[in-house]
Amino acid sequence: MELDLIKRVYFIGAGGIGMSALARYFKKRGCLVGGYDKTSTVLTRTLEEEGILISYTDEASSLPADFEIPASDLLIVYTPAIPANAVLLNYFRDNGFNLKKRSQVLGIISKGQFCIAVAGTHGKTTTSSIVAHILTDSGYGCTAFLGGIATNYQSNFLLGDNHVVVVEADEYDRSFLTLHPDIAVITSMDADHLDIYGDAEQLHESFHLFAQQLKTGGVLFFKKGLPLNGGITYGVDINAEVQALHIRVEEGNFVFDYKDQDVSITNIPLMLPGKHNIENAIVAMAAALKLGIDPEKVKAAIASFKGVKRRFEYVVREDKHIYIDDYAHHPEELRACFDAVRQLYPDKKMTVVFQPHLFSRTRDFADDFAKVLSTADELLLLDIYPARELPMEGIDAEFLRAKLTLKNSKVYQKEEVLAYVKETQPELLVTVGAGDIDTLIQPLKNILTNA
Structure with a gap:
């Protein structure tokens, strides 16, 4: 498709960080923009405030009239993170719409x-x-x-x-x-x-x-x-x-x-x-x-330059408490994050909350994860965030924890993490992961700043 011919754009997975950037771009170009995502988030609500039509129902009946029928000026954009059996994705595929991956659209724009x-x-x-x-x-x-x-x-x-x-x-x-x-x-x-x-x-x-x-x-x-x-x-x-x-x-x-x-x-x-x-x-x-x-x-x-949200972001930076959040979800990213923390705070006890991302990544890099995570002083391990994957037999948070040499580690549910932090008031807290661990950031901040 030629960029200048695109007047209407619909995003399947609009709340993704890369997809939302594209949605904003087309909105700025004067296009009519809509989209679907599974759940309402801060990002999807921000898109709605910017005039982008967002639905949370994976049904063709939820489509606004402007996106129901294929046309030469209508572009459908999807992310590979969307499950292959998604109803809207297959509706667009089966009915002859102009359907492109996010990466293909970036190629069109940068051409x-x-x-x-x-x-x-x-x-x-x-x-x-x-x-x-x-x-x-x-x-x-x-x-x-x-x-x-x-x-x-x-x-x-x-x-x-x-x-x-x-x-x-x-x-x-x-x-x-x-x-x-x-x-x-x-x-x-x-x-x-x-x-x-x-x-x-x-x-x-x-x-x-x-x-x-x-x-x-x-x-x-x-x-x-x-x-x-x-x-x-x-x-x-x-x-x-x-x-x-x-x-x-x-x-x-x-x-x-x-x-x-x-x-x-x-x-x-x-x-x-x-x-x-x-x-x-x-x-x-x-x-x-x-x-x-x-x-x-x-x-x-x-x-x-002030940084990027969830990339070694200081959530709390006070005399009594330091709380850092990072998107790290690969062993090398965890190592870089922990090394930076140790350089800055060599004398503080480091309490880490980690949410593994994907069953396959946890399986493939279990030994490397265990080696890095064992360098924490204390580890609160959340269940694996599945994202696009189905569960794999024998691959769970306990599978990973069993490989650690760190004795001060345990698998927690999110509510248990909040209760534990409220009780122990760690002086140096680090949350890491790429799933929905970000939903803990504000509650943890509230606990530490209201202590």
């Missing part, structure tokens, strides 16, 4: 525009958000589709008035192969989504194909050590072409120097903790400098 695409099994949301912030804060401008709520803008979507698009390139279901970027970033290639890929080799092949999608004259940045060639490497504490140097902590924030083959920038403050976030920052800076943005404007933007 003919200058595209900056950030890929990686982790780090892509923060990195793409930093890129978008630098471009926006510096006055360069961009339109951005992000996989998280950027705190500076309280949104996962930014609308610019130029032809530059920043997208988070999702490897799930090989979705990123619909993109043809001018600048591509690959932050990581750790094994994940093995329910789709089968093994790490197939995942790596997909990233190689993504790297080959660059337009003629395009630039690839990738973290030093990844099995890639033909691009510009970046890293911390390693001999890369883009480097962070002289990393230190000053007044509670990380500070570092930036160096590439052409530019050096000193004394850059970053509100986000951890070596992994410095890596995210320097490659975002490198991408912005490739566009010719003034180095001092890049430095100022990094200093003012």
